[in-house]
Amino acid sequence: MALELTKIQDLMDAAKSGDRRSLSQLLTAIQSGEKIPETTSDPWTLGVTGPPGVGKSTLIGKLVERWKSSGERVAILAIDPSSPITGGSLLADRIRMGGHASGKDVFLRSIPSGKDVAGISPFIGEMCSILSECGWSRIIIETVGAGQSEISIIAFADRILLIDGPDRGDIIQAEKAGLMEISDIIAVNKSDLPGAEAAAREIALSLSLVEGDERKVHLVSAIEGHGIDELIQEIESCNLNSGSKILRMKQRLLSSWNSLLTEHHEIDTLLDELCDGSITVSDAIRHMAITLEFGDE
Amino acid sequence: MRIVMSKPGLDGHDRGAKVVARALRDGGHDVIYTGLRKTPTEIVGIVNDEDAEVLGISTLSGAHGSLIPKICDGLKNSGLGGVIVFAGGIIPNRDRKKLFDCGIRAVFGPGTPTSEVLEFLQEAITRKKNNDPVGVGEDTGWHWS
Numbered sequence: 001m002a003l004e005l006t007k008i009q010d011l012m013d014a015a016k017s018g019d020r021r022s023l024s025q026l027l028t029a030i031q032s033g034e035k036i037p038e039t040t041s042d043p044w045t046l047g048v049t050g051p052p053g054v055g056k057s058t059l060i061g062k063l064v065e066r067w068k069s070s071g072e073r074v075a076i077l078a079i080d081p082s083s084p085i086t087g088g089s090l091l092a093d094r095i096r097m098g099g100h101a102s103g104k105d106v107f108l109r110s111i112p113s114g115k116d117v118a119g120i121s122p123f124i125g126e127m128c129s130i131l132s133e134c135g136w137s138r139i140i141i142e143t144v145g146a147g148q149s150e151i152s153i154i155a156f157a158d159r160i161l162l163i164d165g166p167d168r169g170d171i172i173q174a175e176k177a178g179l180m181e182i183s184d185i186i187a188v189n190k191s192d193l194p195g196a197e198a199a200a201r202e203i204a205l206s207l208s209l210v211e212g213d214e215r216k217v218h219l220v221s222a223i224e225g226h227g228i229d230e231l232i233q234e235i236e237s238c239n240l241n242s243g244s245k246i247l248r249m250k251q252r253l254l255s256s257w258n259s260l261l262t263e264h265h266e267i268d269t270l271l272d273e274l275c276d277g278s279i280t281v282s283d284a285i286r287h288m289a290i291t292l293e294f295g296d297e
Numbered sequence: 298m299r300i301v302m303s304k305p306g307l308d309g310h311d312r313g314a315k316v317v318a319r320a321l322r323d324g325g326h327d328v329i330y331t332g333l334r335k336t337p338t339e340i341v342g343i344v345n346d347e348d349a350e351v352l353g354i355s356t357l358s359g360a361h362g363s364l365i366p367k368i369c370d371g372l373k374n375s376g377l378g379g380v381i382v383f384a385g386g387i388i389p390n391r392d393r394k395k396l397f398d399c400g401i402r403a404v405f406g407p408g409t410p411t412s413e414v415l416e417f418l419q420e421a422i423t424r425k426k427n428n429d430p431v432g433v434g435e436d437t438g439w440h441w442s
Contacts, residue, residue, distance in 0.1 A: 020346065021345055021377070024345050024346055024348040028348045082327075083323070086322065086324065087325045088321065088322035088324060088325045088327060088328070089322060090319065090322045090328050090330065091327065092329075098332075102342050102343060103342075107346055108346060109348075110327075110329045110347060112327045
């Protein structure tokens with residue numbers, strides 16, 4: 001369903017003046033591939049990722065509570081997997097964020113990842129700009145940190161919080177996927193449970209193997225509220241020009257480039273030609289690179 | 298379709314809502330579950346922020362006669378009259394006409410096969426595509442029987 005450009009502009013004007021209905025429709029338009037006029041805003045973004053079940057949503061609920069009480073307006077983009085078989089999804093982050101997921105100073109949008117998680121990453125940047133333009137001062141992007149495609153989404157955030165749980169060591173495993181390198185802040189949640197300290201020590205040890213890595217591991221309990229103040233302080237004072245910035249930019253570049261390639265008008269023909277062997281992969285890339293079409297021209 | 302599945306009021310029983318949510322997901326829809334004990338205002342806000350096309354309301358507490366009309370009015374007053382709304386749970390036959398009059402397009406009782414909910418949605422979607430009135434704020438005598 002293509003919306004006319006004037007309709008988009010009207011929605012933007014209404015959304016900026018505080019109309020939530022228009023903001024919501026605008027986000028849907030972005031997700032369905034509409035081009036949005038560029039904005040000048042500089043969104044404040046935090047990516048939150050980590051293995052399933054470590055308490056990402058619960059911890060985000062806590063952060064939202066603190067930010068709300070200090071007068072911030074918080075928007076959350078919660079990305080959850082779609083079923084690879086039926087294409088449907090069950091988006092339940094709201095339950096775990098408790099009472100903090102609604103109200104006039106909180107805007108939560110659940111986003112199904114679709115069949116191809118990397119496919120939604122180009123929209124995330126645009127959604128953040130729009131939210132920021134409409135006065136949302138803290139924007140959180142939440143994904144399940146499982147693999148490469150999630151990294152391509154989380155890279156659209158300017159600071160990244162990686163969360164692990166007790167007795168898991170999952171994020172050390174995930175090091176292969178680059179999740180630890182790209183993160184600015186690392187926290188082990190559920191410090192009220194046994195095993196959390198050991199997990200934190202193990203991660204700290206892994207970090208200490210890299211010279212010059214000064215990230216420390218925060219022990220927090222979202223349920224009991226321990227360590228939340230220190231965590232917020234670190235998030236707020238996070239140095240945006242740390243070494244991970246270049247990794248993030250690389251991911252953004254790659255995912256935007258990927259989506260340009262997969263939207264190329266000749267992709268089906270090129271794929272057929274690759275299948276029957278009449279061209280090589282390098283031929284295809286060379287051809288696509290010189291005939292790329294950019295949406296803004 | 299983006300569907301919000303909701304539990305309004307003081308009612309802690311959500312097995313039914315979860316079964317329906319799962320069935321809708323397996324039917325290829327994106328289902329957002331609100332969690333328990335939401336106020337009508339919260340539910341309207343969630344439908345807005347999630348830009349949902351359909352709202353399911355599950356209630357077993359007996360408060361349907363008070364909560365459901367409040368949700369319907371809230372949707373209509375927030376420019377969400379195009380949203381398709383259905384209800385389920387323990388809602389006696391004698392109370393249903395009032396809910397249909399508010400704009401509810403289906404009421405599913407205990408024992409309803411989940412396939413019937415999907416059939417209802419299919420028909421509601423077809424009506425929407427044909428520009429036939431089906432939203433909570435649209436004028437129509439139609440409802441799923």
